[in-house]
Amino acid sequence: MDSLVLEYRDPLFGIIVFFSLIFIVSFITYSFNAYKERRARKDYRKLLRRFEIGKLKEEDYVHLYKTYNLPFDSIILLASTFVHEGNYNKAISVYLALLENVNDRIKKEELLELLGTTYFKGGFMQRSRDIFLKILKFSPRNKKALKHLLIINEKLKEYNNANDILDCLEELGIDTKKNKIFIKTLKIINDPILSYEKKSEKLYNILKEDKLVQRLIAQFYLQFNKKFFWDHVDEFDFKKIVDIMWYLNFDDIDFDKISKNNFLNELYNAKGYIKNLKHSEDFVFDILMTLNSHNHKVPATIDFEFICNTCKHIHPIFDTRCPHCHNILTFNVKHNLVKDLNEKNQSLQ
Numbered sequence: 001m002d003s004l005v006l007e008y009r010d011p012l013f014g015i016i017v018f019f020s021l022i023f024i025v026s027f028i029t030y031s032f033n034a035y036k037e038r039r040a041r042k043d044y045r046k047l048l049r050r051f052e053i054g055k056l057k058e059e060d061y062v063h064l065y066k067t068y069n070l071p072f073d074s075i076i077l078l079a080s081t082f083v084h085e086g087n088y089n090k091a092i093s094v095y096l097a098l099l100e101n102v103n104d105r106i107k108k109e110e111l112l113e114l115l116g117t118t119y120f121k122g123g124f125m126q127r128s129r130d131i132f133l134k135i136l137k138f139s140p141r142n143k144k145a146l147k148h149l150l151i152i153n154e155k156l157k158e159y160n161n162a163n164d165i166l167d168c169l170e171e172l173g174i175d176t177k178k179n180k181i182f183i184k185t186l187k188i189i190n191d192p193i194l195s196y197e198k199k200s201e202k203l204y205n206i207l208k209e210d211k212l213v214q215r216l217i218a219q220f221y222l223q224f225n226k227k228f229f230w231d232h233v234d235e236f237d238f239k240k241i242v243d244i245m246w247y248l249n250f251d252d253i254d255f256d257k258i259s260k261n262n263f264l265n266e267l268y269n270a271k272g273y274i275k276n277l278k279h280s281e282d283f284v285f286d287i288l289m290t291l292n293s294h295n296h297k298v299p300a301t302i303d304f305e306f307i308c309n310t311c312k313h314i315h316p317i318f319d320t321r322c323p324h325c326h327n328i329l330t331f332n333v334k335h336n337l338v339k340d341l342n343e344k345n346q347s348l349q
């Protein structure tokens with residue numbers, strides 16, 4: 001019998017059986033895994049649908065807090081996703097719904113702060129101010145509220161209110177010197193009664209004390225009192241306002257005055273308005289002067305960028321208050337050589 005089996009035991013048959021087994025096992029394992037994965041995906045999708053934050057209504061947040069006892073901080077975090085998405089209206093309605101259901105004083109203050117900053121970010125200045133004033137009623141030393149109120153009053157041109165807030169911040173030990181000079185300057189520039197002559201003199205007194213606000217003052221003079229500007233041209237540090245001077249109209253420039261100012265002389269040589277210099281220590285000016293001296297015009301010009309010295313963000317346009325970190329007068333201007341997209345000859349000479 002044994003010998004008979006051995007006779008039929010073809011070696012090829014064994015190999016076929018062996019591979020068939022491997023195939024069957026692999027197939028079963030694969031099908032099972034595929035099934036498991038499909039189920040897991042379905043469950044995951046179901047879970048995602050349940051927690052899709054965008055679909056939760058304002059009351060759902062209240063429910064999460066009151067009925068399901070989800071921690072307050074987690075709910076605030078959920079609602080903050082709307083602020084990050086720029087969906088301020090939704091965030092505001094969630095905060096308002098929560099406010100009506102929160103009794104704890106600290107949580108209420110936190111919600112009001114969030115509400116105030118969200119109104120602020122959304123550009124609703126009056127509402128933001130109302131909220132921060134409400135906070136100050138029961139928490140008069142809230143620095144966040146005071147700092148926001150300062151910016152809001154500045155934006156709304158309510159400079160007396162801004163000064164009152166600066167006094168409060170000073171009492172809390174915050175250095176307000178920079179802000180005080182800034183608000184004082186804005187108050188003079190925007191005064192509806194003072195004459196331009198009177199404003200010019202008052203601004204000049206500030207300029208002599210502190211160069212911090214020189215850009216605002218230079219802009220005022222160049223718009224309303226050009227003679228005063230050129231008479232006091234040596235008071236300005238033009239490296240800090242190089243962009244203003246670069247874009248000045250040819251007719252507004254007092255060429256007698258700039259001949260005595262090295263920086264301006266180089267700047268207007270680089271621009272091509274005058275040709276009395278061959279070289280500049282400034283690399284960009286130097287290249288432009290060389291290009292200007294050639295007969296065929298090379299389309300090159302200067303472009304400016306502003307770097308905040310506090311948060312280091314770079315901005316394409318000047319702003320007195322950094323849109324990113326909200327500090328005042330922190331922008332340093334930098335000039336770069338770029339291709340002139342205008343292509344037209346800017347030289348009037």
Ligand SMILES: [Zn+2]
Binds near residue numbers: 310322
């Ligand atoms: Zn900044």
